[in-house]
Amino acid sequence: GAVVSQHPSWVICKSGTSVKIECRSLDFQATTMFWYRQFPKQSLMLMATSNEGSKATYEQGVEKDKFLINHASLTLSTLTVTSAHPEDSSFYICSANTLARTGRNIQYFGAGTRLSVL
């Protein structure tokens, strides 16, 4: 299957700092990437859809200014958690869609990033 790399796998930061998470599609070009958040014992919650070359589409309730998404190339999308606070501590996962490449609507996921804000 397609490979999606996510970095870093975990990060600990102080409250008020910003954290950037990278998501790369390693062996295919992804015009669309997705960012999810997962709280303990809960499902994946779609935060936003990242579109190459245009603004991201955010889900209702997700603060655009808090979670900055940049999809500058066909293989890289970044999520920046600005002025992180303890309530932002969570597991963030990205995925890339192979629809354009294969015609199959399958999302391949990165390994996730565990963010802990002290």
Place this chain on the structure above:
Amino acid sequence: DQQVKQNSPSLSVQEGRISILNCDYTNSMFDYFLWYKKYPAEGPTFLISISSIKDKNEDGRFTVFLNKSAKHLSLHIVPSQPGDSAVYFCAAGEYGGSQGNLIFGKGTKLSVKP
């Protein structure tokens, strides 16, 4: 309102027996369904998919069944192995959707006991 529902948060099965994970959906526009497997602190891994033109898709020990009239799908794992212990997510989407958004269920934690 949840469009994709997995009503069983957990399931325990003996090794070698069949595991059946269930999923219901409400949106009749969904025409593509997937199952993902997830270990703790890892991203989900794609397992198997089925489009609405089929009612069954098989891949090794994994078979997905789709009942469109009931808006229900299930994942069968046989024989179950301890390594299958994980959280399984059902997802649905529209094949023709331009962006490929998927809606995920809340997951079912499968425990396969030796």
